Each structure stands twice: as C-alpha cells, then as structure tokens.
Amino acid sequence: xxxxxxxxxxxxxxxxxxxxxxxxxxxxxxxxxxxxxxxxxxxxxxxxxxxxxxxxxxxxxxxxxxxxxxxxxxxxxxxxxxxxxxxxxxxxxxxxxxxxxxxxxxxxxxxxxxxxxxxxxxxxxxxxxxxxxxxxxxxxxxxxxxxxxxxxxxxxxxxxxxxxxxxxxxxxxxxxxxxxxxxxxxx
Amino acid sequence: xxxxxxxxxxxxxxxxxxxxxxxxxxxxxxxxxxxxxxxxxxxxxxxxxxxxxxxxxxxxxxxxxxxxxxxxxxxxxxxxxxxxxxxxxxxxxxxxxxxxx
Numbered sequence: 001x002x003x004x005x006x007x008x009x010x011x012x013x014x015x016x017x018x019x020x021x022x023x024x025x026x027x028x029x030x031x032x033x034x035x036x037x038x039x040x041x042x043x044x045x046x047x048x049x050x051x052x053x054x055x056x057x058x059x060x061x062x063x064x065x066x067x068x069x070x071x072x073x074x075x076x077x078x079x080x081x082x083x084x085x086x087x088x089x090x091x092x093x094x095x096x097x098x099x100x101x102x103x104x105x106x107x108x109x110x111x112x113x114x115x116x117x118x119x120x121x122x123x124x125x126x127x128x129x130x131x132x133x134x135x136x137x138x139x140x141x142x143x144x145x146x147x148x149x150x151x152x153x154x155x156x157x158x159x160x161x162x163x164x165x166x167x168x169x170x171x172x173x174x175x176x177x178x179x180x181x182x183x184x185x186x187x
Numbered sequence: 188x189x190x191x192x193x194x195x196x197x198x199x200x201x202x203x204x205x206x207x208x209x210x211x212x213x214x215x216x217x218x219x220x221x222x223x224x225x226x227x228x229x230x231x232x233x234x235x236x237x238x239x240x241x242x243x244x245x246x247x248x249x250x251x252x253x254x255x256x257x258x259x260x261x262x263x264x265x266x267x268x269x270x271x272x273x274x275x276x277x278x279x280x281x282x283x284x285x286x287x288x
Contacts, residue, residue, distance in 0.1 A: 007188050011196040018203040018223050022211065034219050037200070041226050044196065045250075047188065048237040053250050057229065060254060064261055068215075071265050075215055075278045087212040089281060098206035105198035114190050119242040129251070132244040140248055144255050151259045158266035161273065 003047055010047070014040035027072040035065040052126040193234030201227035212279045214271075218264040225260065228253040 017037040021030045038061035045054035088094075122128045133141045157163070167177035200223055207220030229250050236246020268278065277283050 003188055007192065011192070011199075014196065014226075015199045015203065018200055018226075021219055021223070022203075022207045022216070027215075030216070030219065034222065037223065038226060041196075041200065041230050044193065044230060045233045048193075048233050050233055050237075050247065050250070053229075053233065053247060053254075057254060060258065064258065068261070071268070072215060075213075075268060075272065087216070087279070088210045089212050091210050094206050094210035097209060098202045101205055102198055102202035105201065106195060109191050109194045109198060115239050117238070117240050117242065119240075121237070121241040125236075125241075125244070125247065128244045129247040132248060133251075137244070137248050140252065144252065147259060148255065151262050155262050155266040158263075159269040 007044055007047055010040045010043040013037075014044070028069055031065050031069050031072055034068075035061055038065075049121065049125055052129070190234055190238040193238075194231055197227040197231035197234070199227075200224070200230065212281055214264070214268050214278060214280060217280065218261060221260055221264075222257055225253050225257045228256075 014037050017033045017040065020033040021037065024030050024033060039058055042054045042057040042061070045057065162179075164172065167179060168174045169178070204220045204223030204225075204227065207223060208217050209220075211217050211220060232246045232249035232253060234246075236244070236250075240246065271277050271283060275283070
C-alpha cells in the first residue's frame with residue numbers, strides 16, 4: 001500500500017518539477033527543478049529494489065546540476081530571475097508535438113499486452129548487474145569506457161581556447177610559439 | 188505498482204523533455220530537455236527489468252547506458268556552447284542557424 005502512495009507521489013512530483021523547469025523565470029531555479037525531477041524519478045527506482053542505480057542517479061545528478069548552475073550563471077542573461085523571461089520559439093508547434101507523442105505513447109502503453117515474468121527476482125540486483133557487466137555484458141562496459149574517454153578528449157579540444165597546434169603550427173615544428181601577446185615561459 | 192504506471196511516468200517525462208528541447212531557444216535549456224528525455228529511459232528501463240525480465244540484468248544495463256549518456260551529453264553540450272560562445276558570442280540556437288536548409 002505505502003509503495004503505491006510513494007510511487008504516485010514520486011511520479012507526480014517528477015513530472016511537475018519537470019514541467020517547472022520550462023516555466024520558472026530563473027535559470028538557477030530551473031536547474032534545481034530539474035534536479036528535483038531526477039531525484040523523484042530515482043525514488044521510483046528505489047521502489048523497484050534498485051538501490052545501487054537509484055543512489056547512483058541521485059549522486060550523479062546532484063554533481064551534474066551543481067556544475068550546470070555554474071554554466072547557467074556564466075551564459076544566461078537572467079540567472080537570478082529578477083525579471084520575467086521567456087525564450088521560446090514555435091511554442092504551439094512544440095506543445096502539439098509533445099502532446100501528440102504523449103498520447104501515442106500512452107495509447108501504446110495501454111493497448112500492448114506487456115510480457116510478464118513468473119521468474120523470481122534476484123535477492124541482490126546489484127550483484128547481478130555487476131556480474132553481468134564483468135561477464136556477458138562486458139562489451140557494453142568497454143564501449144561506455146571508450147565513449148567516456150572520447151568525451152574527455154573532445155570536451156577539452158572544443159573548450160580549449162588555444163592549444164599547442166595553434167601555438168606551434170599543425171606539425172608542431174615552429175621555432176617560436178605564435179602567441180598574440182609576447183612574454184611567458186621560454187621566451 | 189504496475190508496468191503501465193511506470194511506462195506512463197516515462198512517457199510523461201519524455202514528452203515534457205521533448206517540448207523543452209523543441210521550444211527553448213537557449214542551448215543550455217535544450218540540454219535540460221534532452222536530460223529529461225534520458226531520465227524517461229531510465230525509469231522505463233528499470234520498470235522493464237522489474238516487471239518483464241527480473242532474472243536477466245539487461246534492463247539494469249540499459250539504465251547504466253542512459254546514465255552514461257546523460258553525463259556525456261552534458262559534457263559535450265557545454266563544450267560546444269563554450270566553443271561557439273567564444274568564437275561568435277552566441278548562446279541562442281536562432282543565432283546559430285548556418286546549416287538551416
């Protein structure tokens with residue numbers, strides 16, 4: 001009984017805070033509304049016995065949203081929400097598409113006969129996940145690791161202002177670095 | 188708790204995220220919409236694991252992939268925003284429509 005109540009509280013709160021992300025004026029408030037949405041969605045994971053994945057989502061999202069707040073304040077014109085603000089385009093079309101997608105998904109959810117499993121649930125889902133990742137699902141883990149490494153490299157390449165190829169040429173063979181300002185190390 | 192209830196929650200989160208990704212002008216807000224859509228995948232994957240095939244960990248692996256996707260999406264998104272902001276002082280999608288066909 002209480003799991004039912006907890007699920008619906010989490011579900012309604014997750015969707016409500018998700019909607020609030022695009023309704024509030026302040027960027028900081030939008031970020032923390034998104035964080036609340038993630039935490040409530042992770043609450044439903046905890047109800048499914050997925051303690052590890054639920055806590056993982058909560059911890060990761062807290063870190064991610066705190067980083068996001070910094071970027072928000074860096075880039076947005078109205079970080080504190082001191083004045084009303086809407087920055088949207090084609091709102092009616094977007095609403096229609098999102099509503100249509102929700103209606104189609106909901107129709108599918110209630111029309112399809114979903115498979116059910118009579119098999120017993122594992123006593124420790126985290127152990128099952130760990131053994132799968134180190135065994136039959138090893139390829140997934142390896143691809144994820146490669147993706148994360150590629151992300152690190154790509155992020156630094158994109159975000160760096162001037163790298164060594166800008167300073168020393170494409171073949172890194174320039175005698176002197178091509179810097180806009182003179183001075184610095186080894187000059 | 189039923190599978191349908193969880194999938195309905197996932198569909199609602201996905202639609203809200205889709206609305207945000209389509210309607211917002213700021214690149215950072217678009218990324219928030221994408222994150223909400225990935226969040227829907229997390230909820231649906233976990234529900235499929237619990238109700239449809241709890242004896243196989245495939246659903247949990249999908250959740251792990253979605254969590255990684257969120258981190259990668261956020262990191263690359265902010266790097267792209269930084270690059271385009273540094274080069275052209277742009278943080279709205281409407282000002283970066285060079286490839287519009």
